[in-house]
Amino acid sequence: MLKAALIGYGYWGPNVAKQLYRNKNYVFDTICDLREDRLEKAKELYADSVAYTTDYNSILKRADIDLVAIAVETSRHYQIAKESLQSGKHVYVEKPFTDNVEQAEELKKIAADRGLRIHVDHIMVYHPAIRKIKEIMDAGALGDILYVSCYRQNLGNVKNDVNAMWDLSVHDLSIIDYLADGANVRFVKALGEKAYSSRESITFLSVQYENFIANITANWISPIKERKIIIAGTKKMLVYDDVDVINKLIVYDKGFDKTPIKDMEYDEFVVKSRIGDAIIPKLEQSDALYNSLEHIRTCIENEQESLTDADAAIRVIKVLELANQDLHSNGKELKNE
Ligand SMILES: NC(=O)c1ccc[n+]([C@@H]2O[C@H](COP(=O)([O-])OP(=O)(O)OC[C@H]3O[C@@H](n4cnc5c(N)ncnc54)[C@H](O)[C@@H]3O)[C@@H](O)[C@H]2O)c1
Numbered sequence: 001m002l003k004a005a006l007i008g009y010g011y012w013g014p015n016v017a018k019q020l021y022r023n024k025n026y027v028f029d030t031i032c033d034l035r036e037d038r039l040e041k042a043k044e045l046y047a048d049s050v051a052y053t054t055d056y057n058s059i060l061k062r063a064d065i066d067l068v069a070i071a072v073e074t075s076r077h078y079q080i081a082k083e084s085l086q087s088g089k090h091v092y093v094e095k096p097f098t099d100n101v102e103q104a105e106e107l108k109k110i111a112a113d114r115g116l117r118i119h120v121d122h123i124m125v126y127h128p129a130i131r132k133i134k135e136i137m138d139a140g141a142l143g144d145i146l147y148v149s150c151y152r153q154n155l156g157n158v159k160n161d162v163n164a165m166w167d168l169s170v171h172d173l174s175i176i177d178y179l180a181d182g183a184n185v186r187f188v189k190a191l192g193e194k195a196y197s198s199r200e201s202i203t204f205l206s207v208q209y210e211n212f213i214a215n216i217t218a219n220w221i222s223p224i225k226e227r228k229i230i231i232a233g234t235k236k237m238l239v240y241d242d243v244d245v246i247n248k249l250i251v252y253d254k255g256f257d258k259t260p261i262k263d264m265e266y267d268e269f270v271v272k273s274r275i276g277d278a279i280i281p282k283l284e285q286s287d288a289l290y291n292s293l294e295h296i297r298t299c300i301e302n303e304q305e306s307l308t309d310a311d312a313a314i315r316v317i318k319v320l321e322l323a324n325q326d327l328h329s330n331g332k333e334l335k336n337e
Contacts, residue, residue, distance in 0.1 A: 002297050004092075005030040005059045007080055008071035009038045011157075012094060016071050016121075017042065019290045021049070025297055029065060032056045056080060060087035067092060067300065069293075075161040078103040081118075085110045090117040090300050092293065096170045096320065097313035099162065104317050108310035119296035119306040120313040122174035126291035128284040129240055129249050133231070134179055136251060136281070142233025143255075145212040148176055149230040153219035163192065163199035163327075166320055168218035173207075173316045174308065175229065176214055182315060184210045190323035191331075195221055205323050251279045 004026050006017050013033070020028040030051045031042045039052045059065055060083055068084040069092040070077055078098045081091050085107065097120040098104045111118045124130050136142065150172035159167055177183070187208040192200030197220075205216040227242035238251045253276030258269040292308075299306045306312075 001025065001027050002066045002300060003027045003029050003064055004067040004069060005032065005062075005065050006069045006071065007032045007056045007059065008073075008094075009033040009042050010071070010073075013038075013071035014042070014045075015289055016069050016092075016094075016293070017046070019287065019293050020069065021046065023290060023293055023297070025294070026067075030059055032059055056083075060084060060089065066090060067296070070094060073161050074099055074166065078107065081107050082110065085114065085116055085118075088114065088116070090119075090296070092119045092121060092296050094121050095123065095174070095313075096120075096162070096166050097310070097317060099166065101314060101317050101321055104310060104314045108314065111310065117296065117300050117306060118310045118313075119292075119299065120308045120310070121289070121292050122171070122178070122308040122312065122316070123288045123292050124171050124175045125178045125308055126295060127288040128286050129242070130175055130178065132249060132281050132283055133238065133240060136238065137179055137231075137233075141236055141251070142231060142238065143235030144233060145180070146232045146234065147212055147230075148172075148179075148214040148232075149228075150175075150214065150216040151226045151228045153217060153222035154225040155222060156220055158197045158201050158220045160197055160199060163197075163203060163324075164201050164218035164220050165190065165192065165203040165205055165216075165323060165327075168220075169203065169205050169216045169323075170316060170320065172214075172216045172229065173319055174312070176207075176209070177312060177315055178307070179231075180209060180212075182312070183212075185315075185319055186210060188319055188322040188326060189331075190326040192327045200327060203323075203327070205319075207319060247280055249281055249283065251281060253277050253279075 004020055009031050020026050032053045033039055068089045070080050071094045077093050081093050084091050152168040189206040192203040195201045201220040203218045207214045229240040231238050236253055240249050255274050256271050257274050261268045296306055
């Protein structure tokens, strides 16, 4: 059985710990955090069933630990992932993988040289609703994709080591990457505003993919919580609303039909809107984080690459890195005379 240790027990780490503990295909061995108070919190739940440490080196020295799950602040992923790989451990790294492409490429190489797996927790790829959307799209039910609109906003948690785009839009970029089978990105544009932080807490990101466009909002300064994706195809459209507890996913038979005008020499059409049924697909009841951890476990056991490996993460980070550059460049200036 695979033996795992967790580094980072802050806000998100406890969720990873819960799913590692729940998954009886893992031996969940150790929780590590620099802060004693965080370890005390963990002890309230896990008592003597796991070991605790403030020094992650003690985990890396252990020959019997197979997988290190890293849930520390993003700016610290690279160093801990690198040392873990160099110590012969497979790694599960929280999103975003690293804060630049160069470091991500370096980690990928270390893992490849040593035959180790990197799994980046692009958690939404393991969400039953996103899996269902992929099924619908792969069956061709939406037709050709025209655009994807994503809204991810709430009040806080304003961070300082990454901007809202790196924290939130990484989810949407990974969803699109998965749904569109790693589709090529052609252009990236971004706008942002630094409010209550040294980094942008509101960002509007636009991405031109090979065959469709996407608009992605990330916002920590919103009065309402929103986690919504709209995908419009030439045949059907869908809305995924993660905040809606009942109707998370609705597929609309709405769109436009083109009817050729008779007796015209050239191709001329009448465009008419079409409003048909709305369908609520049944979703499997499963936990995305559990699925993500189970996926890397089976990948390690079967010696396969993870669906969200370093390559998938690099495709996403490349967009974020370009977008960051665009945040600091001006668009077309409107001259007010
Ligand atoms: N998958 C998701 O949906 C999701 C959601 C939230 C956060 N995250 C990701 O999880 C990661 C952690 O985010 P967070 O909000 O929990 O951060 P956090 O600041 O709340 O927690 C980080 C923890 O790591 C500990 N830590 C830092 N350096 C350490 C070290 N060298 N050794 C041991 N412990 C160390 C800190 O003491 C802290 O307790 C981030 O990368 C974030 O993007 C993912």
